[in-house]
Amino acid sequence: MITTTDVTGFLGARRGRSGLHWTDWLSYTYLAIGVMLVLLPIFWMFMSSIKSPRALVENDPRLLPYEQVTTPAPDGQRQLNVFELTRPDGSKADVAFVGPRGANARVYELGKPGDIFEAPRTALSRKDVISPRWENYTDPTIGSTQSRTFNFLRYFWNSTFVTVVATLMTLVVNAMAAFALSKYKFRGRDAIVLVIVATLLIPPTVILVPLFMTVSSLGMLNSLWGVIIPAVATPTGVFLLRQYMLTIPDELLEAARMDGASEWKIFWRIMLPLSMPALSVLAILSVMWRWNDFMWPLIVLTQSEVFTLQLGLSTFKGELNDNMHYLLAMTVLTLMPVTLVFVFLQKHITTGIANTGLK
Amino acid sequence: MTPPSPAPTTASAPALNPVAWGWTMLGDVLDGPFRALQGHIGANRMAYVFLVPNLLVFGLFSFWPMILNFYIAFTGGQSVLLAERPFVGLSNFRELLDCPSYLDPRTCPVAGFSFWTGLWNTLFFAVVQVPIMIVVALVTAVVLNRDIRARGFWRAVFFYPVMLSPVVIAVIWDWILKRRGILNALLDDGTTAWNSLVGGPGYFGVLVAFGLLIGWPLGSLLARRVRTLPPWLLRLGCAVLAAAGLALLAGRSGLTLADYRPINWLIDTRSGWPMFWVIFVYTWGHLGFYMLILLAGLQAIPKDLYEAAEMDGTSKSRAFWRITLPLLMPTMIVVLVLSLIRAFQVFDEVYVLTGGGPGQATKMIIQHVYESAFIGDAKRYGIAAASSVLVAGLLLILTLGQLAATRKKAGG
Structure with a gap:
């Protein structure tokens, strides 16, 4: 019998026992399933991003980037697919597929293009090789693609500019305010703190229209500054920094x-x-916010020269389904910076966010 | 926050580190004008100088829009210039609220239809998503709070999706969920493999494996109560019994599945799948954050409480319900309020993943605001602002209600 004691006993903290209890197995199974749910989708996207466009169009469900071998046709005009032919006697040969004829296929053995013969299709199997297509990453980056709608380098630069400049400004502007609000006594100080903290409760999403009008009347539409400046004075930042500065002893300043x-x-x-x-x-939070920001840039930036990566990606996703290989590669490149930041500063980030309770 | 930690790098070795040196130089250059200013107004008034940049930005881009929003809600027309917007009184609100039945948005005017569709979708989304996410986050946090190996690794992996942008998350899952995507391929292969297994020799193996999986833990539990038989015998016995029971239950080929037909997960109009995946993907992306906060809350509970409880002979389950949960309540309330407010404002992931479709099935309230104001030829800023006012009111009630509930709980 499983009693509630046993089920909830699993929930309690277990300390100072040797060997693995069955609840430990349950815990590790749970964690392993969770980790797979988190990592497999990302891993699958990465593996897909190095596949050939053809494999993507065919929705090849294999994990590795297989690609069918091709050989130039005798006329030099096109590429022929290569299959492996199993002869009735069981011997095998690589053949190039010329064209169909009824249920059969017209093929020739590699190296003997003059000798075209017919073979049953059931005797043919695709000849695949593993060939990761790193060009998916390099092509749109260096702009050698015909796709005019996606200028990756431009978007990458815009995103980087917004992230770096906005983070520096956020740090300085909020630190100055936090300094004033924590280390000086003046009239109206507490009122200002209260107003700033109260706006933490007002979600930014509900002031989209008036904010848009303000930014527009300042002439900052379709300018990266229109994305950067409005969110520079974040109540989160002031609150966070002020709480910290309050702990710094005044004697140092004196x-x-x-x-x-x-x-x-x-x-x-x-x-x-x-x-x-x-x-x-605050810097880590700001980098995260700004790099991943979507809604506000979507409203302020409407011309593709000023798009950030996130805008570029979402536009690309909506428009060009035949360029899936580029979209996936660009997605990987877009998640790379935050991933690297996370890998190197993981401990910092998790403890920082856990302690402040802010994202 | 931890208290000030030892020696920050900038102060310690300014001459060696070029970044720190540049930083110091920048400060010194700026010191000139600031020092002159200080000479004029005195040291204490410098506080205002430090406040100015922040208050300027804050006032212009947060405070002022908040007030402006109320005014815009009472104006019509399509101009972005305030002076050119005619005052229309309550007409915007009337268009949103003038419905014979709120439950059936089709009875509303055009704007009201969009508003109420979005509102009901958002309510449904929040009511389903928030409890599911909190429970999963709590279970994950409790498991991570146990005495397990490599806790940092597990915690980091669960948290990782929080770092990803909504657009990236939407692209990943769109790629998986499309009609000829990997999920349908896996389900198809799984069905085929299972059907070829049923009735074959492998079928027996699967049943035995399942039997072991169910029977082994059962045997372990039983071994705690029954001391007369050796534990391994109990486990084995339970496993064999479970396997045999499964075989009897399933019959020789009773579990054959119908041929799998690929589902258009995000586009299928006749099922709830699009909403299901919207909830799933959003939870996938945000779970780690709440897990982290709950974990911090769990780790803040003093360990000696559990030791004292153990000495008193309190069972683990009792300790969980009587110590862990009550002491975690403040954190739980924070998590509840935060996740509810965020769920009400869901936009990015859903907009990129489904665009609010199929039809209006996953259109959320913020998407309604966004589309009223910024999409299409008619820019209905007034309608969008009026909707924002209503949403803000709703969020305010929600927050205050939660705060009141916390107060009551803490007081009682």
Whole structure:
């Protein structure tokens, strides 16, 4: 009998026992299934992204990037598919497929193009080789494709520009405000803090229209600055940094003032370096937000020269289904930067987000 | 946040690190004007100077739009210039709310139809998605909080999709779910393989494997109660019994499946599959975040509570219901509020994955706002703003309700 005790016993923390309990097996099975659910889709997309366009059109369900061997036709005009022919006596030979005739296929043995004969189709099997197509990655990147709608390098540059500039601005602007709100006493300080924290409750998605009109009247439509500036003063950032700066002792600042440092120097040379842990959390969050941002760029940017990667990808996905190989490769390249950041700063990110509860 | 940690790199070795050196230089260059300003207004008023950039951006792009939104909701026309927008009173709201029946959006005016379709879809989405995600996130967090190997690895992998952009997530799953995609191929192959197995010699092997899978843990449980027989015998016995039972239950070929016909997961209009996958994909992308917060909440529960409970002879299940869950409640409330508010604003993933289709089956409320204002020839900013006001009101009620519930729970 399984009792509730046993089922929920699995949920309790198990400490200081040797060997694997059956609940451990259950835990590891659960985790393994979860990890497969997370990683397999991404892995499948990566494996698909190095397949040939033909394999993608044919929806080849094999994991590895197989491609059918081809050989130039005797007339030099086209490529012929190569099959493996199994003769009635069981011997095998590689043949080039010239054309169909009824239920049979007209083929010739490789190296003997003059000798075309008929063979039953059932005796033919595709001859495949594994050939990863790295060109999927390099072609659109260097712009050697005919596809005018997807200029990967331009989008990559736009995304990088938005991410880097917006993150730097976010850090400086919010750190300055957090410094003022944590280390000075002035009238209206608490009111400002309250207003800023209260806007944490107002979702940005519900002010799309007025924000659009403001940005438009400032002439920032179809400009990367229209994407960068509106979200620079994030309440999250001020809140995060202020909470941290409150823990930095005032005596440090007083000592610096005694030495004749200006307020700006105190901020730049003392507060910023000391706030590094909080700043790095905000920096990581900001990079994540900006690189992955979709909705706001979608509204502000309508001309393809200023598209970010995310906009380019979503447009590409909607329009060019015959260029699936490029779309998949570009998707992999788009997730690469955040993946690398995550792999190297994994511990930092997870502890930072767990501690602040912000994404 | 952890308290200030030792020696930040910038301060320690400015001469060696070019980035830190540049950083310091930049600060010194900017120091000139700021010092002059400080000479004019005094040290304490520098606080305002530090605040200005933030408040300027914040006021212009957050605070002002919030107020402006109310005004736009009462104006009509298609101009983006406020001066050219005629005041139309409640007409926008009337167009959204003037329905004989809210349950049937088709009875509404055009804008109302779109609004209520989106609202009901979003409500359905949130009501189904949030509980599922919280339960799965909680189970994952509890499992990760156990005494397991490589916890950091598991945690990182579960969290990883949170780092991905909604567009990337949508492309990945669209690629998997398309009609001739890998999921249909796998299901097709699986059906074929299973049917060729049924009745064949492999069938027996599968039944035995299943029997082992079910019987082995059962035997282990039984071994705790029954001390007279050796545990391995109990396990083996249970496995054999389970396999035999399965064989009897299934018959020799009773489990033959019908030939698999590929499903258009995201386009099929006659089934709930598009909504199912929208919920699945969204949960897939956001689970890790809530798992992480719950895990942090679990790790904050003092271990000695469990040790004390164990000494008192409290069972594991009782400890879970009486210690873990109550102490996790504050975190759970945070997670609930956050995930509900986010679920109500779902847009990116769904928009790229299904575009709101098939038909209007997965059209969410924010998509309605977006499309009213920015898609098509008629830019109905007034309708979009009025819808935003209603959504914001709904979100506010939701948040305040949650806060009140927390207060009550904490007080009682």
